[in-house]
Structure formats: C-alpha cells, structure tokens
Amino acid sequence: MIRQPNVYSIGLSLIIIFLFLGTFGLLAYLPSALKGDVNKDIFTISQSLAFSIKPAFVCVFTVAMLLLAYLIFYRGHKYLWIRLFLLLVIYSFIITILWVTTYYNREDHYILAGLIFSITVIFILLNNYLIYNGIKVHSIYTKIFLIGTSILSIIGMIGLIISKVIFNNITEIFPSFENLMLLTQGLSVFALGFM
Secondary structure, eight states: OOOOOOOOHHHHHHHHHHHHHHIIIIIIIIHHHHHSSSSSOOOOOHHHHSSSSHHHHHHHHHHHHHHHOOOOOHHTTTHHHHHHHHHHHHHHHHHHHHTTTTTHHHHHHHHHHHHHHHHHHHEEEEHHHHHHHHHHHOOOHHHHHHHHHHHHHHHHHHHHHHHHHHHHTOHHHHHHHHHHHHHHHHHHHHHHHHO
C-alpha cells in the first residue's frame, strides 16, 4: 500500500518542483535567452539546454532527480523498481541531450527527445494510476487532477508528434507542447507529494 501524503511528502514535492523550475528556468532558458539563443520564435527545451549553464544544470537537476527518486521510494506502492528505473532512464537521456544537441547530430537528438517524452508519459501514467489506487480518500478533485494530468501528458505527446509531422512549418507549436510536457511532469511531482 502507498504511504499516505503528509507534511514531509508535501514539503519534499515542493522542493523538487522549485528545483525543476530553477533548473529549466534559471539555468537553461534564462542564460539562453540572455545570449539570444532562445527567443519568441525558437524556444524549445532542446535549444535552451544546448546553451544552458551545463555544470550547474547537471548539479541541480541531479539533486532534483535524487529527491524525486526518494519521494517515490518514500511513498512506496507497487512497481517501485520499475518507476525508479524509468526515472533513471529519463535522467540519463536528459543529461545526454545536453551535449547531443541538434547542432551535434539532429537525428540522434530527435531520437533521444522522443524517448524522453515517451518514457515520461509512461512514468506519469503509472504514478497517477498507483496514487489513485493507493490513497484512502478519493475526492472528485483528486480524481479530476490525476486523470486530467494523465490526459494532459497524452495530449502533450500527441501534440509533439503532430507538430513535427503535420505542422512543422509553424515553429511555435512544438516548443509549446514541449513546455506542456514539462508542466505535466511538475504536476505529477505535485501529485506524488500531495495526494
């Protein structure tokens, strides 16, 4: 059975979300925008990571992912090792994509990005399913949040595919769905701490 949410899990999830915001916002998007490498036309996560402060990004992102792994372990429930393995794979691929940019090798970059987003959707769906089945109190808000977050992750993945295949000439669509996926991952961390 999953450990019920408490002040500790809530605090831990807030710290993780803050670290994710700091990692992607302050260490990737901000320096990239200040250098002019990210603007209103090109604002993909990949572009921001390519021009991020890489050593600081790796350090803060590693701390965030270790805390997330601990939060998953702390809450417990089924498929613990599978969820931790998925998290490790996501972490490894994101660290790899810092250097395997579109400037280095476009095809390898897109393969890695596709794997990151696909595994993230599986991770979110599995966590939300286990949280819903493990909590004692099922309110309508909890149900809406967990199902809504799962649906958002699927919409994000479909949007990423459609934006690359059909709407490739509209540059704003793909990064918008990338950032939706990042938001959905944050909501998943919120669910792990609060629900």
